[in-house]
Amino acid sequence: MINFFLAKRFLRSKGESSFISFITFISIAGIAIGVAALIIAVSVLNGFEKEITEKTISLSSHIQVLSFKKEGIADYQKLLNDLNDSSKHFGVAMAQPFVQKEAVIKFKERTEGIIIKGVRNEDNVFASQRKIISGTGDLGKSDTAFSSIVIGNKLASKLGIGLDSKVFIIATVGIPSAANTPSVKGFKVVGIYESGLKEYDDVLLYTALNDAQKLFSMGPYVTGIEVFLKDTEKIRTTTQEIRSNIDYPNNNAKNVFQLYKGLFTWVDLQKKPIPIVLGLIIIVAAINIIGFLLMLVLEKTETIGILKSLGAKNTDVTMVFFFQGMLISVAGIILGNVLGYGLCFLQLKYDLVKIPDLYYMSTVPLLIDWSTGIMITVIAVLLSILVTVIPSYMASRLNPITSLRFK
Numbered sequence: 331m332i333n334f335f336l337a338k339r340f341l342r343s344k345g346e347s348s349f350i351s352f353i354t355f356i357s358i359a360g361i362a363i364g365v366a367a368l369i370i371a372v373s374v375l376n377g378f379e380k381e382i383t384e385k386t387i388s389l390s391s392h393i394q395v396l397s398f399k400k401e402g403i404a405d406y407q408k409l410l411n412d413l414n415d416s417s418k419h420f421g422v423a424m425a426q427p428f429v430q431k432e433a434v435i436k437f438k439e440r441t442e443g444i445i446i447k448g449v450r451n452e453d454n455v456f457a458s459q460r461k462i463i464s465g466t467g468d469l470g471k472s473d474t475a476f477s478s479i480v481i482g483n484k485l486a487s488k489l490g491i492g493l494d495s496k497v498f499i500i501a502t503v504g505i506p507s508a509a510n511t512p513s514v515k516g517f518k519v520v521g522i523y524e525s526g527l528k529e530y531d532d533v534l535l536y537t538a539l540n541d542a543q544k545l546f547s548m549g550p551y552v553t554g555i556e557v558f559l560k561d562t563e564k565i566r567t568t569t570q571e572i573r574s575n576i577d578y579p580n581n582n583a584k585n586v587f588q589l590y591k592g593l594f595t596w597v598d599l600q601k602k603p604i605p606i607v608l609g610l611i612i613i614v615a616a617i618n619i620i621g622f623l624l625m626l627v628l629e630k631t632e633t634i635g636i637l638k639s640l641g642a643k644n645t646d647v648t649m650v651f652f653f654q655g656m657l658i659s660v661a662g663i664i665l666g667n668v669l670g671y672g673l674c675f676l677q678l679k680y681d682l683v684k685i686p687d688l689y690y691m692s693t694v695p696l697l698i699d700w701s702t703g704i705m706i707t708v709i710a711v712l713l714s715i716l717v718t719v720i721p722s723y724m725a726s727r728l729n730p731i732t733s734l735r736f737k
Contacts, residue, residue, distance in 0.1 A: 333646055337653035350626055354658060357622045360615030361662025362669060365710055368608045369670030372702050375601045377695030382597055385526050386590050388460055391556030392565050393585045395576055402551035409555055409576060418575060420568055423560045426453040427552040429542035434500040437489045445533050446499060448542020455536065456523060465493045465521035469538040477541040479517035482531030483524045495519045501545050515545050526691065612710055616717045619655050623721035627651065631728060638730035648726040655718030663710050674698055
């Protein structure tokens with residue numbers, strides 16, 4: 331096609347047009363940097379959201395079934411059977427009861443406010459991201475006087491607690507008074523865990539479910555039931571289904587996004603404006619193509635006059651400059667995709683960029699979403715088509731006689 335051939339010829343450097351070739355390079359680089367920056371930014375934001383979600387779920391669950399009653403859930407075994415009933419199609423992978431209350435830990439002369447979480451030993455809560463870094467996660471009896479307890483790494487470091495240390499947990503039920511004295515129980519530290527969320531490692535301690543029930547004088551009651559689903563994409567919809575099948579309003583169901591709403595709102599707040607801001611880079615780069623093509627039209631005005639005098643139609647001239655704009659855009663978009671995804675894969679393989687631990691992770695998290703990359707590419711192409719049409723149309727409207735006289 332002669333139009334495409336002329337478009338390529340116009341873009342080549344031929345001495346006097348070396349400046350145009352330099353502007354061509356700048357235009358391609360602008361599009362490439364914009365596309366690459368947007369791909370990397372979206373991948374980082376998706377990875378950050380995935381990492382935060384996984385770490386939060388590791389300390390909680392996909393869904394929690396809680397009671398509106400002060401004493402908690404009494405017949406939790408019936409509720410467990412209902413949740414695991416395959417005929418109700420909840421898609422539950424695992425459901426486990428828990429007790430969770432505030433208390434105070436005392437070690438030697440030091441005290442600290444904490445949260446005690448009682449779980450069943452057979453549920454093996456330390457199998458996923460709550461990693462035991464020292465000792466064991468077995469919450470069976472240590473000896474006749476002391477029950478087992480697992481504490482967070484940060485709290486252990488703060489209070490100087492090690493394996494086999496004896497600590498005392500002070501718990502109150504209701505308002506402390508002369509008639510309602512706090513209950514005190516001794517525990518032996520059998521394990522130290524780390525979740526990656528240091529704020530939680532500092533306050534959350536694990537013990538056996540029956541020990542927690544005795545400590546807080548709960549009898550057969552539990553605080554709630556943690557539910558893990560087979561398909562995490564159905565967390566929100568399954569929450570509604572469970573709520574309608576658990577004796578609501580006596581009991582209620584909340585998912586992880588509701589329980590930690592502040593945290594996930596913060597993540598969403600980061601996700602929304604950043605792609606828009608970085609997307610402006612593509613817009614600016616695309617608009618630069620207009621300036622480049624107008625300069626090219628100015629340089630090739632005499633050539634346009636010659637083409638028209640030889641019988642070229644307005645559409646032919648339009649297509650020549652349209653192809654030029656699209657060649658620059660497509661080259662920039664392809665280069666941007668290679669650069670963006672290339673840097674993402676390098677980060678995934680070699681962890682090149684490190685971040686402080688205060689962000690709950692040691693390296694930059696990435697989650698490559700090909701559908702998002704395709705969407706970025708399509709938007710960049712459409713934007714390029716839009717900005718290329720304007721100068722191409724202006725070039726086709728030049729008068730051939732005036733063009734031949736132009737110097």
